[in-house]
Amino acid sequence: MSFKNKNVVLIEPSTGEKAITSFKYPPMGLLALGTYLSKQGYNINLIDASIDNLSTSEIVKKVIENKSQIVGISSMSVSISQAFKIAEGLKKNNPNITIIIGGIHPTVATEHALSCKAIDIAVIGEGEITATMLLEALDKGQDINKIDGLAFRQGEKIVINKRRGLIKDLDSLPMPMYSLLQIDKYKSPYAKRTPFISMVRSRGCPFRCIFCANPIMFGANFRCQSAERTIQEIEQLIKDYDVKEISFKDTELTLDKNLERFCDIMIEKKYDLIWTCNSRANNVSETLYKKMKKAGCCAVTFGVESGNDEILKKLKKNLTLAQIRTAVSTAKKAGLQVVTNFMIGNPHDTKETIEQTINFAIELDTDYAYFGFTTPFPGTELRMEAELNNWILNNSMDAIRYDDCMMNATSIPTDELKTYLDKAYRRFYFRPKYILRRLRKLNKGELKNSIDGAKSILKNTWKQKFSTKTHSKV
Numbered sequence: 001m002s003f004k005n006k007n008v009v010l011i012e013p014s015t016g017e018k019a020i021t022s023f024k025y026p027p028m029g030l031l032a033l034g035t036y037l038s039k040q041g042y043n044i045n046l047i048d049a050s051i052d053n054l055s056t057s058e059i060v061k062k063v064i065e066n067k068s069q070i071v072g073i074s075s076m077s078v079s080i081s082q083a084f085k086i087a088e089g090l091k092k093n094n095p096n097i098t099i100i101i102g103g104i105h106p107t108v109a110t111e112h113a114l115s116c117k118a119i120d121i122a123v124i125g126e127g128e129i130t131a132t133m134l135l136e137a138l139d140k141g142q143d144i145n146k147i148d149g150l151a152f153r154q155g156e157k158i159v160i161n162k163r164r165g166l167i168k169d170l171d172s173l174p175m176p177m178y179s180l181l182q183i184d185k186y187k188s189p190y191a192k193r194t195p196f197i198s199m200v201r202s203r204g205c206p207f208r209c210i211f212c213a214n215p216i217m218f219g220a221n222f223r224c225q226s227a228e229r230t231i232q233e234i235e236q237l238i239k240d241y242d243v244k245e246i247s248f249k250d251t252e253l254t255l256d257k258n259l260e261r262f263c264d265i266m267i268e269k270k271y272d273l274i275w276t277c278n279s280r281a282n283n284v285s286e287t288l289y290k291k292m293k294k295a296g297c298c299a300v301t302f303g304v305e306s307g308n309d310e311i312l313k314k315l316k317k318n319l320t321l322a323q324i325r326t327a328v329s330t331a332k333k334a335g336l337q338v339v340t341n342f343m344i345g346n347p348h349d350t351k352e353t354i355e356q357t358i359n360f361a362i363e364l365d366t367d368y369a370y371f372g373f374t375t376p377f378p379g380t381e382l383r384m385e386a387e388l389n390n391w392i393l394n395n396s397m398d399a400i401r402y403d404d405c406m407m408n409a410t411s412i413p414t415d416e417l418k419t420y421l422d423k424a425y426r427r428f429y430f431r432p433k434y435i436l437r438r439l440r441k442l443n444k445g446e447l448k449n450s451i452d453g454a455k456s457i458l459k460n461t462w463k464q465k466f467s468t469k470t471h472s473k474v
Contacts, residue, residue: 006043007042007043007045007066007067007069008037008042008043008045008068008070008071008072008135009044009045009046009063009066009068009070009072010030010033010044010071010072010073011047011049011059011071011072011073011074011083011086012027012046012047012048012049012050012074013049013050013073013074013075013079013082013083013086014053014054014079014082015050015076015078015079015082024051024185024186024187024188025188025198025247026048026181026197027046028176028198028199028200028249029074030046030048030072031046031177031178031181032128032176032200033074033102033128033131034046034180035173035174035175035177035180036128036131036132036173036174037128037131037132037135038177039174040135042135044180045066045068046180046181047059047062048181048182049082049086051182051185052182052185056085056086056089057089059089059090060086060093063090063093063097064093064094068097069096069098070097070098070100070135070138071090071097071098071100072100072101072102072123073086073087073099073100073101073102073103074101074102074103075102075103075104075105075106075113076103076104076105077104077105077109077377077378077397077400078397078400078401079105080105080109080112081397083105084116084118084119087099087101087116087118087119088116091118092118098121099118099119099121100120100122100123100131100134101113101114101119101121101122101123102122102123102124102131104213104216104217104379105378106122106123106124106151107124107125107213107216107217107379108213108217108377108378108379108380109378109379110122110124110151110158110160111158112378112397113151114151114152114153120152120153121134121144121150121151121152122150122151123149124149124160124161124164125149125163125164125166125217125218126149126164126166126167126203126217126218127149128167129149129164129167130147130148130149130150133147134147134150145159145161146161147161148161148162148163148164149163149164166204166218166219166221166223167203167223170201170202170203170224170225170229171225171226171229175232175233175236176233178197178237178240178241179240183195183197183243188247189368190247190276190339190368192298193244193245193274194244194245195242195243195244195245196243196244196245196246196247197237197241197243197246197247198246198248198249199230199234199237199246199247199248199249200250201224201225201230201248201250201256202222202224202225202250202251202253202256203218203222203223204218204219204220205218205220205222205251206220206221206222206255207252207280207316207318208318208381209303209315209316210314210315210380210381210382210385211315211343211374211376211377211380211381211382212380213377213378214251216379222252222255222256224250224255224258226258227258227259227261227265228265230262231262231265231269234271238272238273243273244272244273244274245276246273246274246275246276247275247276248275248276248277248278249278250277250278251278252278252280252283253279254277254280254283254284254288255280255283259288259292260288260291262295263288263292263294263295263297264291264295266295266296267291267294267295273296274296274297274298275296275298276297276298276299276300276301277292277297277301278300278301278302279300279301279302279331280303280327281302281304281319281323281326281327281328282318282323282327284323284326284330285330286330286333286334289330289331289333289334289336290334290335292334292336293334293335297336298336298337299336299337299338299339300336300337300339301338301339301340301341302324302327302328302331302338302341303317303341304324304340304341304342304360305317305341305343306342306343306346306349306353306356306357306360307321307342307353307356307357307358307359307361308321308357310348311346311347311348311353311357314346314348315343315346315347316381321360324364328340328364337366337367337368338364338366338367339368339369339370340361340364340368340369340370341369341370341371341372342369342371342372343371343373343374344357344371344372344373344374344405344417344420344421344424345373345374345407345409345410345417345420346409347374347382347385347391347410348409348410349374349409349410349412350410350411350412351412354412357424358420358423358424358427361424361428362427362428362431365433365434367438367441369428371421371425371428372403372421373401373404373405373406374409375400375405375406376392376406376407377400385409386407386409389409391407391408392406392407393405393408393414394406403421404418405417405418
């Protein structure tokens with residue numbers, strides 16, 4: 001095929017109502033891809049369906065208005081059903097349109113992604129170079145069989161080409177075109193200031209947690225932008241959008257060996273800006289945290305997952321409760337707010353270990369705690385273990401949620417297991433000590449977030465109390 005125009009529409013599907021707390025982070029992977037393609041001469045229109053709550057018909061209408069022959073859809077496993085609906089709606093309207101899917105789900109579950117006949121091609125792994133080569137081949141009518149990082153159907157057969165090598169120098173990627181996004185519509189329940197935006201400085205993770213597919217998508221080698229490259233991006237965001245808060249969504253920002261250099265520049269520049277990041281409990285330095293605080297960092301998030309050392313070993317977290325206690329204490333001493341993430345329903349969890357997890361969250365007494373059911377995402381070691389042991393309650397991708405369990409790897413009846421998420425939130429957030437402390441610290445933005453969070457917890461309590469669903473595991 002030869003393009004009549006160089007219009008390309010990139011779509012981030014909505015995940016629907018699949019979280020207790022409302023997170024609206026920008027699709028940074030799709031933004032990076034859109035920026036890269038734009039530099040190759042393509043006219044990019046990025047549609048983030050979750051921001052405007054767009055229906056499939058509304059998305060189709062936008063694509064028609066754009067007169068694009070090429071549509072790229074990014075999908076996580078949690079949004080793959082929505083991606084399928086969008087692809088089918090587009091194909092029904094225009095059978096000649098070429099639909100490409102990319103993201104983590106097509107990477108870890110390629111054949112499932114191509115089981116939707118409306119999808120023509122899948123991009124596996126990092127997409128910038130692969131997508132560019134694919135579009136060039138399609139425009140010139142060339143064979144795509146030898147393009148690394150692609151999968152597609154030939155008749156009823158699915159062909160999967162070899163993986164493309166990872167991009168080694170992230171500084172070589174162009175500065176993100178934030179103009180493709182509606183920046184004013186993104187938010188975080190932890191954000192203190194607006195305009196708020198998220199950034200990603202790195203790719204890859206050397207750790208092997210059994211529930212995470214990040215290394216499959218981005219590799220086990222940690223790659224990071226230079227401090228100078230990140231500063232350029234921050235200055236662009238301040239100049240063009242007057243951004244006041246940035247959330248670095250890197251898996252583990254403090255793995256960057258040049259993070260102190262980044263902090264030194266931030267201190268020197270004296271931006272009117274605060275930022276947050278993820279950290280890891282066995283990668284802690286009081287000196288670094290104090291410098292991060294001075295450089296504008298206001299909060300760090302730790303993935304704790306469980307309050308039991310044996311469960312942590314089974315999850316291959318390579319962490320101990322003692323290390324987590326030290327990390328949280330160190331961050332607090334540096335003046336940073338702390339957010340902790342926990343999972344309920346881990347393999348071999350018992351009533352006692354779940355209670356230990358809730359008690360550990362209360363003991364740590366952080367500013368925020370997030371609880372979710374352990375989910376066996378496709379491509380992970382946990383998924384393979386869950387399938388082998390028949391732990392999965394519902395194999396449908398629609399069952400992948402954050403506020404309901406699709407797996408029971410415990411000896412606890414499923415209906416009883418489901419009650420622990422609500423118990424965790426109520427016991428952590430409805431403590432008088434916590435409420436009084438939060439009220440003393442709240443600014444206007446945090447007050448709204450806290451009210452919204454309380455409403456969500458109470459709504460979830462009501463829903464669980466009167467739920468008629470019966471999926472008990474006996």
